Amino acid sequence: MQDELRIFTPVGMLGYGFDESIFWSAVSDGVDAIICDSGSTDSGPAKLALGTMSCHREAYASELERFMLAAHHYRIPILIGSAGGDGSNDHVDVFVDIINEIVSRRQLRPMKVVKIYSEVSKDLVQSKLARGRITPCGEAVPQLFPEDVEEASRIVAQMGIEPYLKAMEEHPDFDVIIGGRSYDPAPYAAFCVHNGFTDLGLAWHMGKIMECGALCAKPKSREALAIIRHDSFDLRPLNPASRCTSVSVAAHTLYEKTRPDILIGPGGSLELQNATYEELSDNRTVRVRGARFIAVEEGQYTVKLEAARTRGYHSCFFGGFSDPILISKIDKFLQSVKDHVASVCKFTYDLKLTTYGLKDNIRRGLSPSIAIHGDARAETQDQATRVINAARIGCMHGSYPGQVASSGNFAMPSAPLDIPMGRVCEFCIYHLMPVDDPISLFPFTAEVIKKQDTDGEAADLMLPIHPKKKLQPVTNQNPESKSAKIGILNPPAPPGMTYLGELASVIRSKNAGPYELTFDIMFDSLAKYSHAKSSGALDVPRFAEIYSIKVSDIVAAVWWEPAMALKVTVKRPIVSGRFGETDTHGSCQHVKLLWVLIPCMDEHEKQ
The missing domain is CATH 3.30.70 (Alpha-Beta Plaits)
Structure with a gap:
């Protein structure tokens, strides 16, 4: 049994671009897998409704070519989830077609490619709905009706680790797995379990952070390395200008989630109340321990259905x-x-x-x-x-x-x-459907893709060579000082008061799925966090007043000390991407919080 696995994610969303020199540096240093997410509902419903992809085909082809060269030269397995953005069957096939073209054009060795489909039939969904077996995924999601199912362009189910595990068990010699719609961390957790790292708390937690690349770093970047062991995992950004901190990593479970302490997914929930985050001596790596995965009771397994019209x-x-x-x-x-x-x-x-x-x-x-x-x-x-x-x-x-x-x-x-x-x-569908078998909805097939008789370029002559980017320790400095905000948040706050935008280090908003909007307010010291929490300026009634919503529309409000943060999640007034929406991504709704007045800290509190 291996003592550790080294998992490399070049970018948090396939097709968005990454640094090629960092890519080859990481690959040549040795990694056990390249794993990348390709899916999201953040950009709205068009992919599901119209069959479009998140990025241009050429963007995917450019990045997949680097992946395939790495697989060819270093025998590194590749796992990709939610092909094309929505994970539809057509987009799984598009990715496999791209790989076919690359293998022939670059004259690569034969590649064993596994594809896992995730579309489900309307008849199955209607049958489950008629028996009252389908429920909304969250209190902001409306009840499902038969016409919603019929009007859907296609329906995908979000798979957990089981289809990936089954595919790897039956095809242990795979080179590439292209997955349909997947719970974002599923390929990561499945690869860990397949290789003997069976602590699902660690595997899911690592995957939940890594699926966004190095977004958990300061400043946020793209390329990330995870080193998972049987009792912990390390997270390290590969851009020399970035570093992970205990707070930045703990804070990532706030990102796009309804709440930071319990993350519910296929087969169970990830509980992070006892997770710990240790900064290592290189001043850029964080070691994480303590997450627990609580499996659902037998017969309670559900998958999330997604569809648009x-x-x-x-x-x-x-x-x-x-x-x-x-x-x-x-x-x-x-x-x-x-x-x-x-x-x-x-x-x-x-x-x-x-x-x-x-x-x-x-x-x-x-x-x-x-x-x-x-x-x-x-x-x-x-x-x-x-x-x-x-x-x-x-x-x-x-x-x-x-x-x-x-x-x-x-x-x-x-x-x-x-x-x-x-x-x-x-x-039109964002609902949970129970399944007796978490694999049955997700058929997979394997094929060996071989080069054709063409005059393609010889891959052995075309391996990119880049000077390595040395990962030197970085200093614990925040380039965005408080003084940068002063003069922008006008007029000056009244005597004895300050603006939240001056006290907090991070104030952001983001989708938490299509039906919810979530706000994260973070502080750079425990003293500031405690002061804000005790001030009452951000309690639930006040937050509802700031955003002119009903208190009942606040889905969650959690003070989260590991990240020194407050998370508030609300029902979206208009579902993401629906007509009339003005901020599909949900990332520009934080502004009202900048001008929230909060009492200044006294000298005793600062200590």
Whole structure:
């Protein structure tokens, strides 16, 4: 039995790009596997609804070529989950086609490729639904109805470790596994278990962090190495400018999650209440222990189903306003635009006009320009474009009190001015379905891909050689000092008070799945964390007031001392990517928290 496994993740999302010199440096130093995630619902429902991929095919091909050269020269196994973004069967096949092309063009050795499908039939889902066996995945998700199933373009189920384990057991000589929709850490945990590292707490915890690459580092980066042992695992960013800290690693379980202490996935839950995070002497590596995996009771295993559908067509425009007179009356002006559209479009439509920028910049003495995005939905593309054309004309030539610029209001950056956007997409299934066998839904096949008789390039002559990037210890410095914020958070806070944006080290928002939005507020000292917690400025009623939501819409509010953080998760007012959404990624909703007033710390608290 091996004492340790070295798992390399070049990037947190396949297709996003990584440093090739770091890649080859890591590979030549020796790793036991290259594992990479390729899936997400963050970018909205279009992939599932329309069959598109997260990245361009050429982006995947470029990175897979490096992976295949590593497999050819160093015999390193490759595992990829959620092919193409949604993990549909078609996108698993696309990845295998790309590998086929690479093997032939680069004249590689024969490669054994296993593909695991994850689509499930509508008949199966309808049958389970009719028996009351399907439940929402979270309290923000609505009840599922038969029409939601029928209208879905395709349905994928999110697999756990079992299909990967079965595939590796039956094909231990595999070179590549391309998985359909997968729970993000599943390939990592499965590879550990397959190789004798059977502590599921450690395996799942490591995978949950590594599937994002070195996002847990400071500053965040891409390439990451995990070294897993039977009692712990180490995390190390491979970019020389980055380091992991105990807090940055502990904080990663906040990222995109409903809560940081219990992470529920296929087959059970990962409990992190007793996890520990130790910074090692190189000042860049963190050793992690103590996570526990609690398996579900027999007969309680569930998989998450995901699906999306289309709802009409939409068209849009982009532009901006710079006249301070108009901007001072922007809300009334935009209502007049909507009134104009209603007077000329006598069919059913939806229209959303969203402004981006600070409307009170005029009072702050800053540039008063703001951007505007118009989005119209209708039954046909022509109707949607007709609506958006009328709205843009209203923005161009609408009048307003005090107007002095009579030649037009609207700055338009490029043509076409009215942009057809195709079908509107929305999530329609995000639910849990019980299964008796966690493997039965996920069939897999293996094939040996061989080079064709072509005049391709000889791989042995084309192995990239790069100078190694030395991983020197990095200093414990935060380049973003508090002074960088002062002057931005105007006007100055009242005497005895400070802004949360000046006290906290991190304030961020992000999707926690399509139906929830989560906020993380982190502090760089236990004293600041304790002060914020005891102040009451961030309790549940106050948070609800800040975001104008009901207290009942707050799904979770957890003070999490290992990361010196507060996590608050709320129901999204509009499901991610649905028509009318203004921030599909959910990453720009943190701004209101910057100006939350909190009492200044006294000298006793600072100690």
